[in-house]
Amino acid sequence: MSEHAAITAETGPEQVGLTFLTVAYGLRGAVDRHMRSTVGLSLSRTKVLQALAAHGTLHQAQLADALGQAPRSVTQIVEGLERLGLVSRADDADDRRRKTVSLTAAGSTTLAAAEEAGAHVLREIFGSLDPQQMKTMRSSLARLGTALTTE
Template identity: 35%
Template sequence: MERDEPGSVSDLFWAVARRLRHTSRETLAPWDVTPSQLRALGTLMRHGAARPGALAKHLGIAPRSATEVVDALEQRGLVRRETDPDDRRATLVVVTDAGRELAAAVRKARATETDRAFAGLPDADRAELERLLRRLLAEWEPSAEDPPVGRH
């Protein structure tokens, strides 16, 4: 085995993850959006409007970091802050039409890159990889104690 060649499952996993991160950065470049911003946008699209604190917990980041992400998205018109109708003292972060359009474009570009990245795998191997990745994700599903994202 060559010195730089990954050997263990862990090494292989992280080598693939690094390559995917690099490809993701290249894919996101035309939209000038960071992975953190895209994750926040995706979370809001999947779960609906959310208070910044709930968004921070869902993303696993500090509330201050979530505020910075939301500020950047808001400056670009991808999200807006609204008063929570259930509690006028609270603010909700809501995805705008521009945010939905950007997310759809990025999702399409990422799907194309993913297809390219895994094109060399036979269908059976792709299906097995998908099965294994779903199993790993299921192991890490949030617990019942984790706060829901979305309106309270």
């Protein structure tokens, strides 16, 4: 019996939860590897571009909050994205100690390519499910999402 089969043979909430975490980690890695190899952009950098596309120009602290990350981590990602010409940073007009971050035209183009690369992997993996499995998965994930918000 393979390690994966041994993990999924148990059906208690803890075992199913651990299997879910293992699969989610693997899925994230697959998406990240494909995005890096096809577009040259990691999933974490893509998330920064997505936040800017959704919210517009943000202060770096606001961007960190939107991503649920430490400001220092976001600063390093933003600096890398700026070197690639995907975002621009500017001094805040009211407080020169603060920087605002904006998505550039090249950033928008790269974001679209990165999102398509990620979607390709998701279509490939989740496409292995039949329609009933997909419906069950959607329902199960919605229920888990609700359980997370009620804690």
